[in-house]
Amino acid sequence: MTKTSYSPESFKAVFVRVLNVSAADFRDDLKIGDFEQWDSIAHLELVAELEAAFGVQFATEDLLGLKSVTELRARVAELSGATT
Amino acid sequence: MKVVVLADKTSTMFCRELERLLRAAPLPFTVADAGFDSWQREIFSPGSTALAEADAILAFVLSPRLVERPDIDQEVAGLLQQLAQQLPARTVLFANFVADPRVAAPLLRQAESTEMVARLNRRLLEFALDHSWFHVVDQAGFCALEGLRGITDARFEASAQMYFSPAGQKRLAAWWYRRLRALLAVPRKVLVTDLDNTLWHGVIGEDGFDGIEMGATEKGWPHQRLQQALLELKARGVLLAVASKNNHDEALRVLSEHPQCLLRPRDFAQLEIGWGAKSTAISRMAKTLNLGRDSFVFLDDSAFERAEVHSALPEVLVLDFPDPAIGLAELLSDETAFDTLSFTREDSQRAASYRAEAERASLRSQASSAEDFYRSLRLRLTIVRATSTQLARIHQLLGKTNQFNLTTERLTQDATRARLSDPRWQTFALQVADKMGDSGLTGLAFVDTADPTHWVVENFLLSCRVIGRTVEHAFVEWLAARARAADVHKLSFRFVPSERNQVARQFLEQSGLSASADERDWSVDIEAALRRLAPHFVTVNYDDDKD
Known part of the structure; x- marks a missing residue:
């Protein structure tokens, strides 16, 4: 996968693709469990896909520890050196 | 049909990916995840999915961690015995074992572990020979091919007991998908190959006996690997045949005498070397060998010949020819048309038997x-x-x-x-x-x-x-x-x-x-x-x- 530079839009693109939700249903305040397919396994898949897309690596405790769009986005931005 | 995945580690992501692949195919399977550490107890406990559904296929998707258990040898032996006694004739797909070399251990201990793994895998194969419903899935081959570093991630194992990383689970699902597909698919039986620029680099009629290459040279190498892969196919019971536009004796001499040619005339059930249309040659082979044309796969570097065979005989599977030719080296390992899970004594004898059939046809005409x-x-x-x-x-x-x-x-x-x-x-x-x-x-x-x-x-x-x-x-x-x-x-x-x-x-x-x-x-x-x-x-x- 080619590395993408972080932006809220590119984050959203990975999110809707991996969790198979429509872009219209995406909201900034979503968190794990908000819809049926976002369970802990799908969450791990999302984390792995975010890592691959943005070329970043989460700490072990972040894999299941970051539970919302806001938290995930902030960490991806931080790790990829972008400003939010 | 349901595939019940029995695992030692968390394999939910594997199951979801497998189900996605099966649905996309589409193949009539659904996948049930029996869960973490389900590989020994789940199946035999009352009320288990595996027991409840008589035609469910059991897939044992096991991780290299199992090899670290001190009594794994006896555990597997016990499981096989239980399977044979309590679930007779149920279709079972079972991953073979591989040791994770990253486990720090003195070399002597590693050697013991390697021997133990070889013994375990041998036991699985022997069990498969004795029990036609039991099939070994070469997961060790998968790990060697992918490399454990690329398909595992200690962080995911720590947080969710996933031995294979998310990317690894997806790759593994594709590997298992191919085996499940082989359970249902009718394998093709004959591979018909061209000679010039396919079995070897160059054209015999132009470059001559000494000008063509199929050895350890840059141009020859992909063709040598292809020949090796064809020999493997033959050992698995697939028939090989030649359809080539050439002067018969000149081309045959290469097959008979060329020092770098791995394939010899006796390796082919049929040799059609002449100037007629290749579709006609394949139809003739189908008749002589008494096989349907949908049993044939055709490999040729010429786009013209591929199009001719495809339009005259749409039932024949015409392979895409790799460009550049280096792709020949791995072409057949990715080809699923010959995949089959079972292997019997008759399979390995098939080539000889078809050659005899060709001789009978010639006797009949005389x-x-x-x-x-x-x-x-x-x-x-x-x-x-x-x-x-x-x-x-x-x-x-x-x-x-x-x-x-x-x-x-x-x-x-x-x-x-x-x-x-x-x-x-x-x-x-x-x-x-x-x-x-x-x-x-x-x-x-x-x-x-x-x-x-x-x-x-x-x-x-x-x-x-x-x-x-x-x-x-x-x-x-x-x-x-x-x-x-x-x-x-x-x-x-x-x-x-x-x-x-x-x-x-x-x-x-x-x-x-x-x-x-x-x-x-x-x-x-x-x-x-x-x-x-x-x-x-x-x-x-x-x-x-x-x-």
Whole structure:
């Protein structure tokens, strides 16, 4: 996968693709469990896909520890050196 | 059908990906995740999915962590024994084992672990040979190919007990998907290859014997790897054939004498080297080998030849030729058309048997009459009562035989096993031999004797390799004699037409059987069958201890 530079839009693109939700249903305040397919396994898949897309690596405790769009986005931005 | 995934580690992501691939195919499987550490207990506990659904396929997707357990040897042995006793004849796919070399250990300890893994895998293979319902999935091969570093991630193992990383689970699912697909797919049987710029680099007619390359040179190497892969296919029972536009003797000399050529003329069931259309050559092969054209796969570097074969014979699978040619080296390892999970003694002998068939065809064209030809073959038909030790081969025949198959009923392995042990059924296995060779078990007949005065042949089938040698008529005569000896008054054959079994119908007509109004039931006039000038040139042997 080619590395993408972080932006809220590119984050959203990975999110809707991996969790198979429509872009219209995406909201900034979503968190794990908000819809049926976002369970802990799908969450791990999302984390792995975010890592691959943005070329970043989460700490072990972040894999299941970051539970919302806001938290995930902030960490991806931080790790990829972008400003939010 | 349901695939129940039994694992030692968390494999939910694997299951989801597998289900996605199966649905996209589409293949009629759904996937159930039996969960973490389910590989030993889950299946045998009351109320388990695996026990509840009799036709569920059990997939043991195991991780290299298991090898670190001190008693894994005994644990696996115990599991296999339990499977055989409690879930007989259930389809099982079982991952073989591999050691994770990153476990820090002195070399001596590592050597012991390697030996232990080899022993475990050997045990799995032997179990598979003894139990036709058990298939080994080469997960060790998968790990070697992908490299453990690329498909594992300690963070995911720590937080969710996933041995394989998310990316690794997806790759592994694709690997298992291919094996599941092989459970249902009918494998193709023949690979027809071109010569110039396919089996070797260069054109024999232009570059000459010393100018073509297929050795350890930059240009030759991909072709050498292709030849090696073709030899592997042959060992798995796929037939190889050549269709080449060339001067016959010049091209044949390369196959016979070229020091770098791995393939020799005897490796090919058919050699068509000349100037005719390749589609004509393939049609001729199909006729000689008695195989449907949908059994053929065609490999050729020329876009023109590929298009010609594809338009004349759309049933033939025409492979995309890799560009650049370096892709030849791995072309066949990615090809799924020949995939099959079961492997029997007959598979490895198939090439020799088809070569004999080609020799028979040439004898036939030389003989002054059909009868002379049959007589010269010195045909022997051996009939035995089938037993469960032949189950793997019987099941394979039931699954693969299309042309000479009276009903095309694909019995499940369970149903076949039940018939073999039920005294109501007389199941006969036919073995055909002649001066060219022995075909092995190539025919089957299920006779329902529920009504002691009226025997019904529920199905009769012959492998295409032995059709056309009159043994089918010899069998009818033999069965008529057996029926009369048992005071049976009526003997009939059931027939269900399919798109491909016209050969079977012709047999019923030629044998003088009379059809019922709906043509589903064909009766034998027992006395007439015995009086008929039955094929005297077939020697029939019957020996069995059940009688």
